[in-house]
Amino acid sequence: MTADEIVAELTAHGFEVERVADGREGLLLAATGGFDAITLDRMLPSMDGLAIITVLRGAGIETPVLMISALSDVDERVKGLRAGGDDYLTKPFASEEMSARLEVLLRRRGAPPDPVLRVGELEIDNARHEARHRGADLRLMPTEFKLLDYLARNPNQTLSRTMIFEAVWGYHYDPGTNLIDVHIARLRRKMEAAGARSLIETVRGAGYLFHATA
Amino acid sequence: MRLPDLRAPDLWRTTAFRLTSLYGVVLVLGLAALLALIYAQTATLMSQRVDRAIEAGIADLRQADAEHLPARIQQDVAGDVRRMNYFGLFSADGVWITGNIDHWPAGVVADGPATDVAAERRYGGDLRVRAVRLPWGEQLLVGRDISQLAGVRAILLQAMLISGALILVLGLIAGTMLSLRPLHRLQALQDASQRITHGDLTARLPISPRRDEIDMLASTVNAMISEIERLVADAKSVGDTLAHDLRTPLTRLRALLYRVQEEVEPDDRHRAMIERAVTEVDILLSRFRALLRIAEIELQARRSGFQSVDLAALLRQAAELYEPLAEEGGVTLLLAEPLYDGLETTLEADPELLFEAVSNLIDNAIKFTPSGGIVSLALYPGPALVVVDNGSGIPESERELVLNRFHRGANATVVPGSGLGLAVVAAVARLHGFTLDLADAEPGLRATLRAGPKTA
Structure with a gap:
C-alpha cells in the first residue's frame, strides 16, 4: 500500500489530504496543526514514526494518529500505541479498512461520550449496560451489548470484522470470518425477537454497517 | 539428556578415569609381583641358613656315641636359651627317648630332606626339621624355629596391602580429578547443544583456550551450526518474503474485485462469480496471514509481552x-x-x-x-x-x-x-x-x- 494509494483512497472518501515523505517535515506539518487526523508510517526517512508520535504527544498535540507499519509484531503494536498512536494498521491492508479506521478515530474524537445512545426506538444505556427497545430490555449478554454499542457508536460506515474483534474483544489477530458473523447473527436475532428492526447490514466481503437513520 | 549432576557412572565413563584406574590396577599387580619375588628370595636364603644350622647341629651331635648322646641332647636343649633349636631322639621303631621334640612330626622321613613342620602347641612357632638315622639304629631329629620367616612374610604382605590400598585410593582421587574437568566441559557442551536443539540457532558450543581435540570437534560442529543457521534463515526469509510480497498484490486484487462487485447490478449473472472470486482470494489471504503470523511468533524470541x-x-x-x-x-x-x-x-x-x-x-x-x-x-x-x-x-x-x-x-x-x-x-x-x-x-x-x- 503506497502513499499514493492512501491519498487516493482518502480523497475518494472526501478528505482533504496533505502528504510529506520525510519524517522531519511530517513532524513540522503535524505540529503546525489544523489537521483532523494523521496517518503515520512507522518507517520514514530522517525520523522514525515512533519518534514523531512521541514528540507530538510530548508537545501536547492530540490529533488522532493512525499508525501504519509493516511490522505486525505484537511488540511493535504495543510500542506504537504506548507512544501515543490511536490505532495501528499493518501492511498490507485493504484501503477501505484504513479509511474506516480513520473515520472511527475522527468520530471518537468528536463525540463526547453520551451514556445513553438513542437510535430510533432503540436505547443503548452505557451506564446500566443494557439495550432497550421501546423501553423493553433486550436482555443482551455483556459481549452482545459491547458489540451493539460499538456498532451503534460508529454508524453508517463499514466496520471490518478485524476492527469489530479488536474493539469488542480487545485482541489483535485474524479471528476468521464466521466467528464474528455468528455473534452478529445472534445479536440480530435478539433484536428481531424484541420487535426491533435489525439495523445491522452485512456488507459483502467487507464487514458490517449499522444504519443510524432509522 | 543433560547430566543432572556428576554421578558415579558418568565418572566411570570418562577416558581419564578409566585410564587412571587401569594404571592403578597395573601398579598394584606389579607391586605384588615385586613383593612376592622379595619374599621368595628371602625365604630361600633363610631356608638355606636354617638348613646349614641344622646340618651343623647334626654334625655336632653325630660326634657323640650312643651312650652319651641323650645327655648331649639334654645339655643342648638346656643351653638353648633363645629356644631356637629343637632336638629329638627316637628309637629305631620311632619311640621317643629324649629331647624337646617329643612326637614324631608328620611328613618327616629319616635321612630325607629338611622338612617344614607346622607349629604345634608345644613349640614356639613353625619348625624346619631333618631326621637322620644314627649308625646304631636310633633316629635323631634336629629342628630350628623358622617363625622369623613367617614374620618376614607377614611384613611383606602388610606392606603390599597398605601400599596397594594407598595406590588405589590415590588413583581414584587422581582419576576423579582428571575426569571432572572433561565432565564439566561436556556438561557445558551439552547445555549448548540442548539450546540449539530447542531452536536457538544462535547458540554455539563453548571452546576453551586450550585448543585440544574436544575444541577441534566443537569448532567443527559450530561451523556446521552456522551453516544450518544460514540455511534456516534463508528458507524462512524466502518463505516470509514470498508470503509478504504476494499478500500486497493479493490485497489489491481483492480491493479491485470488491469494487467491481459493488458496481455490477445485483441481478448481473457475473455477480455470483465475482463473489466466489472474492471468497477464494480471502482464503488465500487468510493462509498467508497465518503463515506470516507463525513467522512473527517464531521471530518474537523476546518475552517482553509476558x-x-x-x-x-x-x-x-x-x-x-x-x-x-x-x-x-x-x-x-x-x-x-x-x-x-x-x-x-x-x-x-x-x-x-x-x-x-x-x-x-x-x-x-x-x-x-x-x-x-x-x-x-x-x-x-x-x-x-x-x-x-x-x-x-x-x-x-x-x-x-x-x-x-x-x-x-x-x-x-x-x-x-x-x-x-x-x-x-x-x-x-x-x-x-x-x-x-x-x-x-x-x-x-x-x-x-x-x-x-x-x-x-
Whole structure:
C-alpha cells in the first residue's frame, strides 16, 4: 500500500489530504496543526514514526494518529500505541479498512461520550449496560451489548470484522470470518425477537454497517 | 539428556578415569609381583641358613656315641636359651627317648630332606626339621624355629596391602580429578547443544583456550551450526518474503474485485462469480496471514509481552467467544466446572498469543466435530488446558505433521480455514516453552496445552 494509494483512497472518501515523505517535515506539518487526523508510517526517512508520535504527544498535540507499519509484531503494536498512536494498521491492508479506521478515530474524537445512545426506538444505556427497545430490555449478554454499542457508536460506515474483534474483544489477530458473523447473527436475532428492526447490514466481503437513520 | 549432576557412572565413563584406574590396577599387580619375588628370595636364603644350622647341629651331635648322646641332647636343649633349636631322639621303631621334640612330626622321613613342620602347641612357632638315622639304629631329629620367616612374610604382605590400598585410593582421587574437568566441559557442551536443539540457532558450543581435540570437534560442529543457521534463515526469509510480497498484490486484487462487485447490478449473472472470486482470494489471504503470523511468533524470541495470565479467566472468555459458533454448527461446547477447585491457574505468558492459541484449539475442535458432537474444555493441574472433541480426530501418523506450517490433515480439505490453526498453536507453545500434545480421544482429538516442558 503506497502513499499514493492512501491519498487516493482518502480523497475518494472526501478528505482533504496533505502528504510529506520525510519524517522531519511530517513532524513540522503535524505540529503546525489544523489537521483532523494523521496517518503515520512507522518507517520514514530522517525520523522514525515512533519518534514523531512521541514528540507530538510530548508537545501536547492530540490529533488522532493512525499508525501504519509493516511490522505486525505484537511488540511493535504495543510500542506504537504506548507512544501515543490511536490505532495501528499493518501492511498490507485493504484501503477501505484504513479509511474506516480513520473515520472511527475522527468520530471518537468528536463525540463526547453520551451514556445513553438513542437510535430510533432503540436505547443503548452505557451506564446500566443494557439495550432497550421501546423501553423493553433486550436482555443482551455483556459481549452482545459491547458489540451493539460499538456498532451503534460508529454508524453508517463499514466496520471490518478485524476492527469489530479488536474493539469488542480487545485482541489483535485474524479471528476468521464466521466467528464474528455468528455473534452478529445472534445479536440480530435478539433484536428481531424484541420487535426491533435489525439495523445491522452485512456488507459483502467487507464487514458490517449499522444504519443510524432509522 | 543433560547430566543432572556428576554421578558415579558418568565418572566411570570418562577416558581419564578409566585410564587412571587401569594404571592403578597395573601398579598394584606389579607391586605384588615385586613383593612376592622379595619374599621368595628371602625365604630361600633363610631356608638355606636354617638348613646349614641344622646340618651343623647334626654334625655336632653325630660326634657323640650312643651312650652319651641323650645327655648331649639334654645339655643342648638346656643351653638353648633363645629356644631356637629343637632336638629329638627316637628309637629305631620311632619311640621317643629324649629331647624337646617329643612326637614324631608328620611328613618327616629319616635321612630325607629338611622338612617344614607346622607349629604345634608345644613349640614356639613353625619348625624346619631333618631326621637322620644314627649308625646304631636310633633316629635323631634336629629342628630350628623358622617363625622369623613367617614374620618376614607377614611384613611383606602388610606392606603390599597398605601400599596397594594407598595406590588405589590415590588413583581414584587422581582419576576423579582428571575426569571432572572433561565432565564439566561436556556438561557445558551439552547445555549448548540442548539450546540449539530447542531452536536457538544462535547458540554455539563453548571452546576453551586450550585448543585440544574436544575444541577441534566443537569448532567443527559450530561451523556446521552456522551453516544450518544460514540455511534456516534463508528458507524462512524466502518463505516470509514470498508470503509478504504476494499478500500486497493479493490485497489489491481483492480491493479491485470488491469494487467491481459493488458496481455490477445485483441481478448481473457475473455477480455470483465475482463473489466466489472474492471468497477464494480471502482464503488465500487468510493462509498467508497465518503463515506470516507463525513467522512473527517464531521471530518474537523476546518475552517482553509476558505477564501473569489467569488461564481460567482466559478459557472462560474464549469459550464465550466460540459458544455461538459451536451452536451454529450444532456442537455443544462444554466448560468443565468448577474450573478452579484449588488449582493454580495463573502462569507467565503473552496474553494475546495465549488467547489466540486457545481460540485456535477450540476453533479447530468445533470445525472437525460434526453436528450433534461435543467439545469440552477443562483445566488440569500444571496448569494444563485440555480441549476434547468427538469429531473425526487426527490419525496418529499425522499428529506431528499438523503442527507443521505447510500441512493440512487429509480430511481437512472440506473444512474452511487456513489449515494452520494447530501450527499457530504449536508456534505459540514453542515461544512459551509450553507443550502441545495431541492424542486420540476415541473418537476425536484430545489436545493438551501444558505449561512447562514435556514430561515423560
